[in-house]
Amino acid sequence: KNRIMESPQADARPSTDQEPSSSDTQPTKTKRNRGPKNKPVAAKLSLPTSPVRFLCLHGYIQSGPVFSRKTSAFKKCFNKIKAEFVYPTAPHLMDNFTCDDGSAAYKWLEAVDETGGADPYYYLSAKQWIGFEESLAFLFDFIDKNGPFDGILG
16 A cells, blocks of 8 residues: 655644544634724823923034934924923034035034044944033033933934
């Protein structure tokens, strides 16, 4: 007798010498619990009663007012929760640079490369950061005077 062997994945039922009954040949339907129809799955969240405050830190060659204008569309997403966005300007004025709108440009710190030159894109391998301690002290003082804040954007 030649028998063709089937892979175990083809039939997961244990083998028997008996003929399959009619109930064995009919596929069984399993019911899935999909939850109530047309009802939201997530619980309804309550909105905060007091304004949520964000400290917004601008980037290199910017200022607080410029970053505020650039994030105006983003801020509209928070109208329902009464969010407040606070935009300080970094303490270090950048010589020979202006913002996109022509206003004065500022920086939080400056990275110095191995040749002693400053490069805004050299932060990962910089040997020294000029202005870091002053900016950190400025931010601590700013938070003490204007805080508390619920989050930081920047």
